[in-house]
Amino acid sequence: MSDHAALNVAAAGFDAIAEEVSGPRGAKPRRVLSRRNIFLYGTLILIAVYYLLPLYVMFVTSLKGMPEIRLGNIFAPPVEITFEPWVKAWATACTGLNCDGLSRGFWNSVRITVPSVIVSIIIASVNGYALANWRFKGADIFFIILIVGAFIPYQVMIYPIVIILREMGLYGSLWGLVIVHSIFGMPILTLLFRNYFASVPEELFKAARVDGAGFWAIYFKIMLPMALPIFVVAIILQVTGIWNDFLFGVIYTKPDTYPMTVQLNNIVNSVQGVKEYNVNMAATILTGLVPLIVYFASGRLFVRGIAAGAVKG
Amino acid sequence: TDLEVTHWWTSGGEAAAVSEFAKAFNATGNKWVDGAIAGGGNTARPVMISRITGGDPMAATQFNHGRQAEELVEAGLMRDLTDLATKEKWAEIVRPKSLLDGCTLDGKIYCAPINIHSWQWLWLSNKAFEEAGVPVPKNWDEFVAAAPALEKAGKIPLAIGGQPWQNSGAFNVLIPAIAGKDVFLKVYQDKDAEVAAGPEIAKVFKAADDARKMAAKSNVQDWNQATNLVITGQAGGQIMGDWAQGEFQVAGQVAGEDYTCLPGLGVNELISTDGDAFYFPKLDDPEKTKAQEVLASTMLNPKTQVAFNLKKGSVPVRADVDLTAANDCMKKGLDILAKGNVIPAVNQLNTEDTNNQLNDLFVEFFKTPSMTPEDAQKRYADIIAAAE
């Protein structure tokens, strides 16, 4: 070290020594109960309570007997826990002559949801990929129509779709329903995938083309393996969306194949005397369980995927 | 053979009645696949229509007969039951004749009427009046007069569910009761807007105004929840069709003892002949087509008719059955029917479109205290004027 520098250090050292005794040192102290923290966590906890309250009430109610519900407070925990409403909701609640609760609908829902999710995501991801990377002439027009289509109330489309499916001879089959779900999932999913693939460096795509990969090879070998986050988002959105669907489920299926939501509707709306709130709540929770589990299990991936795909307009 | 039958009968009494059909049909060696859709006709009908037009029809489906299924029949989607009807002589056994007329288009029969329903009933809770310390009313006016006492006792004088059809239904019951059969026919059959705007109907609106005041506190949606209020004595009465009787029955109540029924609101003892009917969409499968016939004839079978209608609270469509098991109220109805004091059903006179407009109007009227009867009447007359 040169002398010049050494001198500087020495001189500065003297100044500092005096201050060192009194002045603050090290990390700025952070009180756990600072005003900021109290405000921050207080607010968060309050809001969290608000968001959790309905779930709590549903759960508590589903464990009570009807007399307790009629007399008691909806927020009070059950005095006497009974699982009967759950059993009834799952296995014995009646709609018309069918008294097997939601149980049958569960597997129907699975049978509907799985192929619908798969097909709709495949279609949308290929669309998004074609739009983002292969921009052929006029592609954007179709995309705009698709986006505007996201605003069309489903009900309006029931008739045209009935006609289209009838003409295709698919009405009433599982594949008809899969197509319907693919159609209505297409706008948002395509938007997600398109944005995501547009954010993949274009050079990668070019490199693959120079390497002689065609449309499908690039899709399967290059794009798909990189699109995991956005696939997670798409799967979550579709699983919940399709699982929760009532309208198409009821119109495009038969009693044997009614999804859970239709049976939920039947249980909740088949009022026999008084409303059995406890059974309704149990049925509601049971129906919502799959999407809820999906969310609780993959919330973190969802946020990451959203960040990757949705935000870039 | 399995036949899928769709309907929207999911309340306690209704479900019990349907099971009679199913039992009878299953006894023929076929199988009834129940396709109940809860939430009432408005939820179920789009499903039925979509499936029929979509080319994946069920084997049989409930419709209110009348004009609801007309276009489906015209489009050739429904099965012609004329052969069966001739063979089983429906024309002779079904009464009143208007029921079969509702199923007939161009001389062909397309549906099987299964019951006679009438709307014009006031159901009263004896317990409620007892607790309020007033005698059980004998007619509408007494009922209105008793309302303050009921209210004082902490009861809802009149229970009406929030669904639109219940509100317009109550009004349509008030018309023949307050203004008489002629006015009713002028308005709904002849679509006479002048009468609709006239003083007779104004009186009906006055009564409806009373009704909505009495019903101000009823916070339920479904008709059977409203009925339940009467059954439990929380409400004084309810204007509802005879199907309400099924609920009283399921609750183990006895007519005359626990509850009182006043046909025609105790003023004009008239009843309408609404009814339910089953339609049979055309199917490709010949097995099923054959089974459809079995189902139709099962439904009209005398034994099934009795069993079904007793549970449903309605009147059988055939006169040649034994109804000794019928209760007090049903007997009253049968009496009136025998006397011929019948009026056509509103459903048969109006298109669903008009009915729906009436629903909109009356649900608004009943739930909007600030809407004057005069305003409502003006809109009422407009709807009648525009109706086909």
Added chain:
Amino acid sequence: MSSVSVKDLSLNFGHISVLKDLNLDIAEGEFLVLLGPSGCGKSTLLNCIAGLLDISDGQIFIKGKNVTWEEPKDRGIGMVFQSYALYPQMTVKGNLTFGLKNAGVAKDEIERRVARTADILQIQPLLERKPSQLSGGQRQRVAIGRALVRDVDVFLFDEPLSNLDAKLRSELRVEIKRLHQKLANTMIYVTHDQIEALTLADRIAVMKGGLIQQLDTPHAIYNHPVNRFVAGFIGSPGMNFLEGQLETGAGAVVKIGNMPVPIDRYVFSGSSQQHTGATVLGIRPEHIAFGDGAGAMPFSHEVDIEIVEPMGSDTLVWTRLDGQSLSFRVEAERPLQAGDRVRIGFDPARASLFDSATGNRI
């Protein structure tokens, strides 16, 4: 036969014309650098040659074959991208073999080529790694390997070094040069770094606004830029430009302020008679003499030093001449300080003169 040849190439994006009637011939084994500022169309031109962009007009020949409408894979090219563009989910080996597998090359042939490529680039130990496990320089090497393994005649490089830090950049630059000497393939190399261009190129095409401004050897471009843009773009520290008046006649001079710079030894590109009036004199910092040698120069003057920039190996000194900023280079050891007054001079024969209005060399 030229290896790559571009005829009257035009390319528009919508209404924006990015390349305009461009012509370019590249000889077999030549190392051509496309140099120019950002947005001038270098990448676009490269992409046209590679077949990654559909051209609007013109033709492209590779090895004499018209490939204007061929697919990229059928053009016999290999390409290396700025961001490496390695397939992130494949191993290095997967990256190298992806194209070969697509082309249906036999298995043992693939192995052979991978081995040879890995050997040339010394990436054998990396073959099983994923790109994310590689350093920047290693990634770049793999990217080159991916082009190499395809066994093609023409290599296209799109700013392959610009994502690397200075140290690595200069190392890899040497490696690319070695590679070219070894393979003797045709290489087209895009950069906006003039040092890369000068060190690597056999010829440089300087581009601006979709046009080739000058296509020549590095030496010619450095010493005889055809216009002020090329002159300013090439060379770091940059050429000094002094505004002045050209006065021809007996003893032609450029007057910088009121200082006459005699230019009788300057070689005009056309005839000097054609030019008079506003002229820019360009002189590179290293062509300005200082101290003892300065007085001997045809032009010399005393100036005040404003800023001294030691750059390690040598020092750049900033001063003013007639109020116009001027820099010159001295050895690192000279003890100079801001405020010193020194004499500088230069030989106008080494300068370039440009027309003030058009910027063209005169």
Added chain:
Amino acid sequence: MSSVSVKDLSLNFGHISVLKDLNLDIAEGEFLVLLGPSGCGKSTLLNCIAGLLDISDGQIFIKGKNVTWEEPKDRGIGMVFQSYALYPQMTVKGNLTFGLKNAGVAKDEIERRVARTADILQIQPLLERKPSQLSGGQRQRVAIGRALVRDVDVFLFDEPLSNLDAKLRSELRVEIKRLHQKLANTMIYVTHDQIEALTLADRIAVMKGGLIQQLDTPHAIYNHPVNRFVAGFIGSPGMNFLEGQLETGAGAVVKIGNMPVPIDRYVFSGSSQQHTGATVLGIRPEHIAFGDGAGAMPFSHEVDIEIVEPMGSDTLVWTRLDGQSLSFRVEAERPLQAGDRVRIGFDPARASLFDSATGNRI
């Protein structure tokens, strides 16, 4: 009194210790450059000084005041960020005044300061534009303006030029230097570009792995690097390193292969006697003589030219000595070609010797 003083500063991110017991004193008006490879903790140190990161241990003084726990705005600093970090939806003027308005500075005072700042940086014509309407260089100037307008004593720059192209970078470098001469504020400047460091700094702190390796003037760092890391990091083209054996005794030599390089004129930092064995000899390319002068050097040898890299102003030539790569610089005009055999030589007094094991200077 020192302007900025950092005492025993430590900073951990969780369990990762990024800065370790760091000490630094910066004099009033000094231009200090923090130089080091990516990830060495330069930005972290700067952020600690600015108060943007909570330190784990130690103290920070600015103008003698202990500011360890102060908010950034109260430290009397201005900061310029690599990505400019301009507020994109505000005009340039808005960007300049937003902080002042918040601090409640009077209106006419704001106007005065904006006018002065705009004047210094020559951005008056840009005041009403949005950042998106500015070029990179203009944005950078505005970013500097935002720090300037705060009227502070200490400026912190975090790689302010690294997003710009080479041309602009060298221009703005000069501007920053001018600015410092004009304002005479204390400036702390982070970069990983050694040219910037050498040209701008009064003193350079070379960092690596959260530690300051050497803190000294550019000249000292360039010519007397304390270890091999510093030696290699500074200088472009980089220093040549030749592995050899130090043999002391009568006429100390470093044996490169079997070539003895006499180092009797080399000034050891400690005593030469302490060292024998594996040693690295570092010599900068510009300190290698070539041709006529080479023979006169204490060490000289004949070598084959491998690669010639013309860089415009001069040319870099690559060769090998004892199989080890070696580069040297010659003037641009020398007509050299790969394959030529030439004699080179150097004066070991200008070389640096490092211990092979520790890398430290001996």
Added chain:
Amino acid sequence: MTTRQNGRPSQLFRNLNAKIASIPMVLTALVVFLGGTAWTVLYSFTSSKLLPRLNFVGLDQYERLWAAPRWMTAIENLAIYGFLSLIFSLVIGFLLAALLDQKIRFEDTFRTIFLYPFALSFIVTGLIWQWLLNPDFGFQGVVRQLGWESFTFNPLYNAEIVIYGILIAGLWQGTGLVMCLMLAGLRGIDEDIWKAARVDGIPMWKTYLFIVIPMMRPVFITTLVIIASGIVRVYDLVVAQTSGGPGIASEVPAKYVYDYMFAAQNLGQGFAASTMMLLTVAIVIVPWAYFEFGRRRHV
């Protein structure tokens, strides 16, 4: 143009695979969305009842539509609900995101709590809130049980405020997603901007308000599209919670469409109503979509 004859292949077959792969999208866009819409518009000029029939009646259906008090109520409700739900979702969603962005502990937990309602369908949401807002068992009942007899919070049975009751449920369900989008947006903001603002001494709220929010424009737009498309289609929630009641106080356009198409068996009227909805959407969306997706190209 000699080169044109030089074997430029037909444009139709370039990128053929891409075009083939896009067939589902093209069919959906053209046949379902465009075709379905055109079909709907066409039949809105007819007097179709249960089945679509081409007996044209001109603008009759529209005249009737705009004379219908229920339609007007529905429009008004949608306007109130749409406006408030847009504002509140954005504000609440952003505030939640901003809170979560403060480097807090348990961020994952809080985020999951705010997001989970989004997993539930509107039907379920409607049912829960119907129950919570039930005057006898719900909030009102509970508060009254605690002794405050005159407490009234009865939105679902009060025609004046019923739409706010629906809004509460809608916000509960939807803000989580908005929060997620906003959080992603916030995380995308250059860290240096925050530092610059801190050095400038700008308080946190001002930084958010004047610097960060304007920078998040694209996120807000994406969010807006998602919320808005949900609002226009709101149906299930209303049906589950109030069935449009009390009276017709909580009717919405989508329900009007549905009821007229299926319950009233007046397809023409339903189609006219949906055409009006589409028209409104198109006026707002098409120019935006064109601007946002049509012109900009990613390089």
